[in-house]
Amino acid sequence: MKRIYSVLVENRSGVLCKVAGLFSRRCYNIDSLAVGETDDPMVSCMTIVSSGDQRTIEQIEKQLNKKLDVIKVKTFDESHGISRELMLVKVKYNRNNRRDIMEICDILKAEIVDMSKSQMIIQICDIPEKIQLFMSMMKSVSIVEVARTGTLALPKCSDSD
């Protein structure tokens, strides 16, 4: 079972290490992890995607809450959140496949953000499944390098917050 944890932490040195250490020590999976500052520069938001059975999912939340640098833990499954991932892919192209690449980009709403005579960088920002789909569509193309942010997510809007 996949689970997303949106964790607000004190923006201090060593906190990422403590949170990552907690996952490795207790044998919890990290499928992806993304960290960035929030509107308050003293607070960072970590988005952690993890998977496990019901007991593990509950324990992760409790153990995160136990950490003294953790301010708040929100946890939800994919259907209750809005998630996005950003990926940059550098590919080699030639005359024969240029049009195909552009077509895939067009269909999957990816954007070509840089180009030389033989290489281009494609940017795609979408839900993790679409990113995966894009990657599989690009299999026939020669990929030079890839950078991904990992999933960012927030729970869906509600009027009770």
Added chain:
Amino acid sequence: MKGADAIIRCLEAEGVTHVYGYPGVAICPFYNSILNSDIQTVLIRTEQNAAHAASGQARVSGKPGVCAVTSGPGATNVITGIATAYADSIPLICITGQVNSELLGRDVFQEADITGAVESFVKYSYLVKNVEDIPRIFKEAFHIANTGRKGPVLIDVPIDIQNAELKTFEYPEEINMRTYKPTVKGNMLQIKKVAKALEEAHRPIICAGGGVLLSDAREELRAFAEKHQIPVVSTMMGISAMPTEHPMYFGMVGNNGKPYANRAMNESDLLIMVGARVADRAVSQPGLITKNKILVHIDVDPAEIGKNAGASIPLVGDAKHIFEDFNHVDFKCDTTEWIATLRANKEALTPRRNPNPDFVDPAAFITRLSEKMQENAVYVADVGQNQIWSCGYHVVKEGQFMTSGGMGTMGYSIPAAMGAKVAAPDRQVVAVCGDGSFQMSMMELATICQHQIPVKIVVLKNSVLGMVREYQHFTYKDNYSMIDLSGSPDLAQLSKAYGIPFLRLENMNDCEQVIDEFLAEDTSMILECIIDPMDLVAY
């Protein structure tokens, strides 16, 4: 005022009376400033024992114990002591000196990333980077260590911060931590739910863990058990939550516990687990304590509930508060038949030993020793066969039983007993260890002499590492490896070298008078008991 002076002022403000430690250059400003204070220092002989001694002090006084060591090897040596305290939720403040903050990260002499190294063994840690933060950090550290689920807090202080000038010293009165607010009071709805479940139960039982002692809930628990006639068993860490001879007490559970205690827990229809982690040695099959019964799990740490066993009624809060609340809830609970069954089981299932008459029988000896000890004595068991015999045969009156239950750290008993005696000079303190565990801490005999700490030490000598021998006897069919302790010192001569009085007991014939002599005066003494190397803790 310098940073080091500020640290001392913080310790004074927290009512610290003793600091256990070992110096080195990086902690020298601290040990220089402490000369101007009434706080006593105890020079331990190896850093691990500084943490154990502070742990003993904490367990008896109920306040965090304090140790202070130098950077690098001083800091890494103390880790086992910190981990031991963490596993048993003992409040400690561990101050480590650190190299100059400008040099951090350059692998200079005696630099160790101690905050990184202890991360999974501390409740929290600090690396002080600004001298002005000292008062706030110490205020927070003491608060964190001794509230909620207690535990060790490490404060790493670079030498230049200890020497830096502080503009003004003001010890904060309030704590302002948005991330730390432990739940102390139990939810009243859940408490009433438990009372209702108890009313409907026929075979209720309480399993008391170390949390009962840590929250000082002994009286509340006892009152509750007596009022509603609910039987109590305990984990190893929960021993001394109830006096051994209490009519409602039915022994220690677990794979080294009493058969009738385990049976009582398994046959109950409502189990109140309080302040216990449900770890493997106490509950080898967590499935059994949820099967056919209602499990009420009370713990101050929400993460403990559901970690090893799913509770039917979770109840987060401090044991003392919760039992106080329980004692104000009216309900009726009829357990007459259940208690009669438990008493019959206790009679039928009390293990009978066949001691070898040529040696001291550790079981009988421990029973007689503890019976003869003072009402409020502190009994510190080490780790190994001595620990299991101590758990099984030590008679608790109104005193305290301490041991390293979670981590099982050999060598714990002597330094912990020292800390206990320092904290409570009027109480009798006896450490019971084996000849293996004794040799892990025997360097502290010098500390006992130097600081005149009159702890009494029993060494159960069998010239083998008995617990491992027993394991190899059963698991490897007597193919022994690494258990022979020949080469150990002659304890009579060793005691003489330290100037500590010495007694030896070779069989049970002189048991009474030797114990009387051992306990007669409030002086340190070593009593060697020769036990059968082939003796087993298993029944």
